[in-house]
Amino acid sequence: MKKKTTAIVISQKNLAPGIFDMWLETDLAENAHAGQFVGVYTEDKSLLLPRPISICEVDHEKNAIRIVYRVAGRGTDEFSKYSAGEKVKLLGVLGNGYDIGKLLGKSVVLMGGGIGIPPMLELAKEINAHNEALTDGDKMKVSIVLGYRDSMTFLKEDFEKYGKVYIASEDGSVGTKGNVMNVMASEGSDGESADKTADNEDTIKADIICACGPMPMLRAIKVYAEEKQIPAYISLEERMACGVGACLGCVVKTKEVDHHSHVNNARICTDGPVFAAEDVDI
Ligand SMILES: Cc1cc2nc3c(=O)[nH]c(=O)nc-3n(C[C@H](O)[C@H](O)[C@H](O)COP(=O)(O)OP(=O)(O)OC[C@H]3O[C@@H](n4cnc5c(N)ncnc54)[C@H](O)[C@@H]3O)c2cc1C
Ligand code: FES
The missing domain is CATH 2.40.30.10 (Translation factors)
Incomplete structure (x- = not known):
């Protein structure tokens, strides 16, 4: 409430x-x-x-x-x-938040870009807490991909408590030059640097992606997830006004018709900010 x-x-x-x-x-x-x-x-x-x-x-x-x-x-x-x-x-x-029930037993890639990095920390922490109580088959394996502007890698040490962290920086000063998608292109299980002959622990296996970051990054993740035919849950941190569903200042186009308004729209503040990438037109 x-x-x-x-x-x-x-x-x-x-x-x-x-x-x-x-x-x-x-x-x-x-x-x-x-x-x-x-x-x-x-x-x-x-x-x-x-x-x-x-x-x-x-x-x-x-x-x-x-x-x-x-x-x-x-x-x-x-x-x-x-x-x-x-x-x-x-x-x-x-807002709705991420549904950990959808991640059980999966290799989960958490992706954060810029000021979309902070919410991924609580998700990493909650997955870790769930893993402690789960049987082996339901445990989740976490890889964390963070995209920064430069070498100011805020929260990196906090994330390292919960999984292997891969870094991208726009200026190339740390990690892979570019953004989180450049990390996937290089370190993903079918990426340029992956040892495809072995079940290599260093490559990023993605059964499912959870992400938050700027819109161009989320669009690229939606395309990547469609190509790989994996689910992706993206948090749309668009500009908001009332925050409680009253002003329609935050609508996003959706695949399905909203049962309240009968149009192909959802309110990010109340229906989101987390959506299945395939459900939203971004
Ligand atoms: C669901 C959600 C979660 C968010 N979580 C975080 C967070 O964890 N950390 C964080 O730093 N920011 C977050 N933001 C963005 C944050 O709300 C804005 O930066 C903030 O409202 C700006 O307020 P202001 O008065 O300082 O600036 P304003 O004077 O309102 O705006 C200053 C500048 O920021 C731009 N701006 C304002 N809101 C946004 C936005 N949502 N996205 C992109 N640009 C914006 C404006 O266009 C303007 O250029 C989130 C936004 C949403 C919708
Ligand atoms: S911000 Fe007013 S409806 Fe979402």
Whole structure:
């Protein structure tokens, strides 16, 4: 159930130029999952709408959520100045999130690009927690592919706790030059560098992809998944307004007709942000 609530800043730090990492104590943590997001209100009353920010991590024991965000404009700039003890109004928990039930027993590739990297961390963590309780046949194998602008590889060490991490950077300063798809072209199980004669642990096997990142990256993943005939679940972090399904400011074209509106549309804020790639026209 969505609600407006007041959170307390536990800590805030600068991870890379313009990228901030904030832990918030909030009762929203109880029901927060990977792929969902919160609306963060600003104190600046000229900015009416809450800013949507994904849940990067949940700590159920401490009743806390972590958000990692890039300063893009006035709202996120204000958030970056908050320090421990300050109060922040949140709307949450919003969106559908990833369905781990669909990943059981599969080789899962988690892909994050830029500011789409943070939500993949909670997904990696939840998969890891599920694996501990699952029998061998249902365990998931995780490969993590992260695309950065440059050598500022924020959250890389956090991801390394949960699987093998492959890096791409646009400027080629770390990992594969290019984006996450360049990593797949090189390190995927039928990629240029793969040893196709062996079941090589170093190559990335993809039965299923979960991804979040800029639209060109998600379009490329949709094409790749269609070619390989594998499912892909993509999180569309499009611009949003109300965040609760009321304004239609976030619609995406869909294959199926929506049973409420009777048109080929879905609202990213309530029906998503996570969709099966084959279901959306992006
Ligand atoms: C579901 C969802 C989850 C998100 N999760 C994160 C996250 O975890 N970390 C993070 O850093 N950002 C995330 N975003 C993007 C974030 O919401 C925007 O960057 C933020 O709202 C900008 O607010 P602002 O007031 O700082 O800037 P504004 O003044 O509102 O905008 C500044 C600039 O950013 C652009 N912008 C605004 N919103 C978006 C958007 N959604 N996508 C691309 N460009 C945008 C504007 O066009 C403008 O150029 C998410 C967005 C959505 C919809
Ligand atoms: S943002 Fe208003 S309907 Fe989605």
